[in-house]
Structures are given as structure tokens and as C-alpha cells.
Amino acid sequence: VTPERVAIAGLGLIGSSIGAALRRAGSYVSGYDPAAPACEAAESLGHVQSASTDLSAALRGAQLVVLAAPVAAILDLLQPATVAAPGATIMDVGSVKGPVVSHMAELEDAQRCVGGHPIAGKETSGAAHADAALFMGRPFVLTPHETTTPETLETAENLVALLGAKPIVTTAQEHDRVVARTSHLPQVLSSVLASNLLPGDAEYAGSGLLDMTRLALSDPSLWTGILKWNRMNITSELRRAAAQLELLAAQLQRESLPEVFDFMESAQDRARELRREVAA
Amino acid sequence: VTPERVAIAGLGLIGSSIGAALRRAGSYVSGYDPAAPACEAAESLGHVQSASTDLSAALRGAQLVVLAAPVAAILDLLQPATVAAPGATIMDVGSVKGPVVSHMAELEDAQRCVGGHPIAGKETSGAAHADAALFMGRPFVLTPHETTTPETLETAENLVALLGAKPIVTTAQEHDRVVARTSHLPQVLSSVLASNLLPGDAEYAGSGLLDMTRLALSDPSLWTGILKWNRMNITSELRRAAAQLELLAAQLQRESLPEVFDFMESAQDRARELRREVAA
Numbered sequence: 001v002t003p004e005r006v007a008i009a010g011l012g013l014i015g016s017s018i019g020a021a022l023r024r025a026g027s028y029v030s031g032y033d034p035a036a037p038a039c040e041a042a043e044s045l046g047h048v049q050s051a052s053t054d055l056s057a058a059l060r061g062a063q064l065v066v067l068a069a070p071v072a073a074i075l076d077l078l079q080p081a082t083v084a085a086p087g088a089t090i091m092d093v094g095s096v097k098g099p100v101v102s103h104m105a106e107l108e109d110a111q112r113c114v115g116g117h118p119i120a121g122k123e124t125s126g127a128a129h130a131d132a133a134l135f136m137g138r139p140f141v142l143t144p145h146e147t148t149t150p151e152t153l154e155t156a157e158n159l160v161a162l163l164g165a166k167p168i169v170t171t172a173q174e175h176d177r178v179v180a181r182t183s184h185l186p187q188v189l190s191s192v193l194a195s196n197l198l199p200g201d202a203e204y205a206g207s208g209l210l211d212m213t214r215l216a217l218s219d220p221s222l223w224t225g226i227l228k229w230n231r232m233n234i235t236s237e238l239r240r241a242a243a244q245l246e247l248l249a250a251q252l253q254r255e256s257l258p259e260v261f262d263f264m265e266s267a268q269d270r271a272r273e274l275r276r277e278v279a280a
Numbered sequence: 281v282t283p284e285r286v287a288i289a290g291l292g293l294i295g296s297s298i299g300a301a302l303r304r305a306g307s308y309v310s311g312y313d314p315a316a317p318a319c320e321a322a323e324s325l326g327h328v329q330s331a332s333t334d335l336s337a338a339l340r341g342a343q344l345v346v347l348a349a350p351v352a353a354i355l356d357l358l359q360p361a362t363v364a365a366p367g368a369t370i371m372d373v374g375s376v377k378g379p380v381v382s383h384m385a386e387l388e389d390a391q392r393c394v395g396g397h398p399i400a401g402k403e404t405s406g407a408a409h410a411d412a413a414l415f416m417g418r419p420f421v422l423t424p425h426e427t428t429t430p431e432t433l434e435t436a437e438n439l440v441a442l443l444g445a446k447p448i449v450t451t452a453q454e455h456d457r458v459v460a461r462t463s464h465l466p467q468v469l470s471s472v473l474a475s476n477l478l479p480g481d482a483e484y485a486g487s488g489l490l491d492m493t494r495l496a497l498s499d500p501s502l503w504t505g506i507l508k509w510n511r512m513n514i515t516s517e518l519r520r521a522a523a524q525l526e527l528l529a530a531q532l533q534r535e536s537l538p539e540v541f542d543f544m545e546s547a548q549d550r551a552r553e554l555r556r557e558v559a560a
């Protein structure tokens with residue numbers, strides 16, 4: 001089922017990509033962005049049929065509103081979106097779900113709100129890099145709260161299907177715990193590696209170093225927000241990783257090589273398991 | 281200048297790949313490996329013309345001997361190799377250079393020994409994955425010691441050119457400091473990430489997580505040796521990274537977001553710089 005009218009609030013990489021996919025599926029897609037150049041880019045590239053810096057104008061008549069902005073902006077947009085699009089399903093696609101879903105639950109129109117997070121992206125940003133196929137085969141987490149109606153969740157699941165993504169329905173809390181491990185810690189470790197590089201190190205760069213520092217290219221402002229909003233889970237992941245590095249340093253210093261080997265071997269096992277599970 | 285007869289001691293991924301490239305260039309390549317199945321694989325795949333589990337037989341008559349084994353095995357092979365191939369240039373391609381070059385310097389035939397390390401590889405191992413083009417365009421570090429003759433270094437540089445690699449001539453100490461940062465720390469961080477994954481996390485796996493855990497697939501036994509032999513440099517890198525993670529956790533906990541942003545931004549700058557330098 002293709003929704004007739006969809007509004008996308010936030011015309012960056014993710015919002016524009018969702019717009020492009022929905023247009024292709026046959027929806028009329030209107031876009032909102034506070035920045036006029038973002039509106040112009042998304043409209044001229046054809047990711048949305050119309051775009052406006054006026055939220056009410058962009059959301060009017062939509063059956064589905066997708067909030068595709070950094071978490072802080074999503075929090076600001078939620079209540080105005082329920083007013084601008086009465087009766088519409090309101091879904092966000094922010095990277096951290098706890099604070100968004102808590103805020104949704106407090107709204108008068110809580111029952112038509114649902115959290116979402118596509119596990120897809122690029123280290124680039126903006127409408128210019130948008131891609132209707134960005135979500136194909138990728139996980140898309142949906143986090144309803146206690147009063148989200150089954151119809152609201154169904155509308156969100158329908159959107160996930162139109163994007164070609166694989167839905168995972170879970171709680172905001174579980175989502176935030178898992179992504180701290182699978183997305184936010186990898187981001188920080190990539191940034192740690194990159195931040196320590198010295199002039200001349202590039203001469204020695206292999207494909208491993210380039211792969212391991214790719215995430216560090218991501219937008220620091222966006223990531224500061226993600227780290228902030230998921231700070232409880234992330235600080236615990238950071239401290240666990242720091243303790244592991246300290247332990248390994250101590251083992252190496254006293255040449256406890258069987259312990260070092262066990263660590264490297266169990267990591268290899270997990271890395272293989274991950275690939276088997278992803279392929280399955 | 282293609283050397284007429286080359287012997288490769290150690291017929292794993294790197295040794296077999298060097299063999300394959302040299303054969304293609306016109307050398308007669310004989311191989312040694314203590315494991316008969318490795319000899320059979322390298323020979324039947326055509327990476328070497330002949331292979332033997334007898335070191336003296338394999339090295340006899342060679343003008344250039346390449347020791348392509350884990351560091352501990354290289355240390356054991358050095359002196360026997362000088363005896364089995366009198367007058368030949370002896371070069372190793374181990375991942376840590378300090379202990380190898382120190383051992384070379386103590387040999388009677390020190391002047392014809394030189395350290396080497398191609399910055400190339402795969403997370404797989406063995407002759408079956410060998411590739412004559414593995415070193416094309418890749419850095420290849422050469423670490424002569426004080427008594428290495430200019431002719432010995434020239435022979436090594438000639439090999440690097442035949443492999444299509446880019447030579448970097450430096451000291452073993454400098455090499456080991458740089459690779460701790462550009463190769464060994466990335467390996468450990470990849471293993472830390474993989475080791476923390478829980479069942480079910482694969483559902484959430486994006487391309488970032490797969491990229492960041494690829495190095496963790498590498499041979500744990502080989503890597504335990506590398507971590508051991510470069511432990512002085514590596515423990516200091518591990519402790520620096522651990523301190524950075526602790527600092528970031530503290531900044532997040534007290535919501536010092538400008539500091540978090542500065543860290544993420546400086547990491548982005550370095551990651552971009554790395555790519556500019558690699559492309560240049």
C-alpha cells in the first residue's frame with residue numbers, strides 16, 4: 001500500500017533518500033527543511049515534489065509525516081508536526097530512540113506516533129548524496145511506545161516494506177543499548193584511530209587503516225548529538241573498551257601470550273559468527 | 281633486473297604471492313616450508329617451480345632468499361639461511377622489524393641481510409589466496425641495519441620494484457613505531473569491537489560494523505606473535521587509546537559537548553588528511 005501524501009521534515013541524506021524512494025513508489029512527497037538551500041536541492045534533484053521552509057505548509061494534508069533530522073531537532077518538531085498534520089502517522093528516523101519515544105509518549109496525540117531508525121547511511125551527507133535504494137535489504141528498527149496504536153505501527157511497517165528494508169520491532173531502550181555496541185562504539189573507535197595519526201603515517205596506510213578510519217569522516221556535529229543522547233549506554237561501552245585495552249596492555253607487558261591469543265581467537269570467532277548471521 | 285634464482289622460505293599468503301610475482305617476472309623460484317601440504321599447494325598452484333621441506337635443498341643456488349614467515353620463525357631461519365645460500369641476499373618480510381634486524385646485525389654475514397615489510401595482505405591466509413598483484417601500488421618498507429651493504433639494499437629495492445610496490449627506506453625502530461599506530465592498534469580495536477558483540481547484534485549490522493570488524497577475522501596466532509614482538513610500542517598505543525576513551529566517557533557524562541565535538545572534528549580532519557595524502 002503506497003501512502004498518497006507523505007511529508008518529510010528534514011531534507012538531508014536520509015530524508016531525501018526516503019523521499020526519492022516514496023516518489024518512485026507513487027506517493028506525492030512534500031518536504032520541509034529550515035534551510036532554503038536544502039529545500040531547493042531536494043526539489044531540483046526530484047527527491048520531493050515540493051519543498052518549503054514553512055512546516056505547516058509542507059505537512060498539510062499528509063497521511064504520514066517522517067521526521068528526518070538530528071535528535072534535538074526531532075524533539076522540537078514533534079508537537080508542531082502533530083498540529084500541522086492532524087490525524088497523520090508521525091514517525092521519526094533519528095539515531096537514538098529513548099529520548100524521542102519518551103517525548104512522543106507525553107504528547108496529546110501519542111497514539112499516532114512511532115519511533116524508527118534505518119540502519120543505513122553514508123559518511124557523506126545532504127540531498128546531493130541521496131539514494132532511493134539506500135535502505136534496500138538494510139535493517140529498519142521500529143520502536144512503538146505503550147500507546148502507539150496497531151494502525152500506526154502498521155503504517156510504519158508499510159513504509160519499511162516500500163523502502164525494501166527489513167523491519168525489527170523492539171523497544172527504544174533495547175535499540176539504544178544495541179546500537180551503542182554496533183554503531184556508536186565503532187564510530188568512536190574509528191575517530192580515536194584517526195585522531196592519533198601523525199604526519200607521514202599515510203605512507204604506511206594499508207586498506208585496513210582506510211577501512212578503520214572511514215567512519216571518522218562522518219559529520220562531527222551529528223555525532224556529537226548522537227553521543228549526547230545515548231550517553232548512558234555509550235559511556236558504559238567506552239569504559240568497557242578502555243578496560244579491555246588496559247588489560248591487553250598488561251597481558252602483553254608481562255608476556256601472558258596465551259591470554260592474548262584467547263582474546264584474539266574469541267574476537268575472530270565473533271567476527272565470523274557476525275558474518276554467518278548477516279548472510280543467513 | 282630480474283634475479284635468476286630466488287628462494288622463498290615460508291609458503292603462506294605473502295611468500296606464495298611474492299613467488300607468483302617473481303615467476304611471472306621470469307625468475308626461477310624455489311620454495312621452502314616445514315609443512316609438506318604448504319609445499320604441495322604452492323607448487324601445484326604454480327606460485328613456485330619447486331618446493332621442499334628441506335631448507336638447504338630449497339635455498340641452494342639462490343641469489344636472493346626471502347624469509348616469509350611469522351617473526352619467531354624468521355629468527356630461527358636467519359642463520360641457517362646464510363649457510364644454505366652462501367653469498368645470497370637475505371631479506372625477510374616479517375611484520376615487526378626491530379627483533380629481526382637486531383638478530384641480522386649479530387650474524388657473521390650481517391652485511392648481506394636486510395629487513396623488509398610489505399604493507400599488504402588479506403584477512404585470509406595460505407597459498408590458495410596468493411595473488412601476484414598483492415603488492416601493486418602498496419608501500420613496502422625496507423629496513424637496512426648499520427652494516428647492510430648498498431648492494432644488498434639495491435637487491436631488495438629491485439625486488440620491491442618487480443612487485444610493483446613503493447619502497448620506503450627507514451630504520452626498524454621507526455617502522456615499528458609507525459605500524460603500532462597504523463596497523464597494530466587498528467587490528468586490536470577491530471578485535472575489541474568483535475569480541476563485545478552479543479547474539480542478535482547481527483540483526484543491526486550496518487556496513488560500518490562489518491568494515492570495522494573485518495581485521496578481527498585475521499589469524500589470531502600470527503597476530504599474537506606480532507603483538508608480542510612489538511609489545512613496547514603497542515602497549516603505549518593501547519594505553520593512549522584507553523585514556524582517550526576514558527576521557528571521552530567523562531566528557532559525555534558531564535555533557536561537555538564542545539569538547540566532544542572538538543575531538544570528533546579533529547578526527548574527521550585527520551581522516552580526510554589521510555585520504556588526501558594517500559591519493560597524492
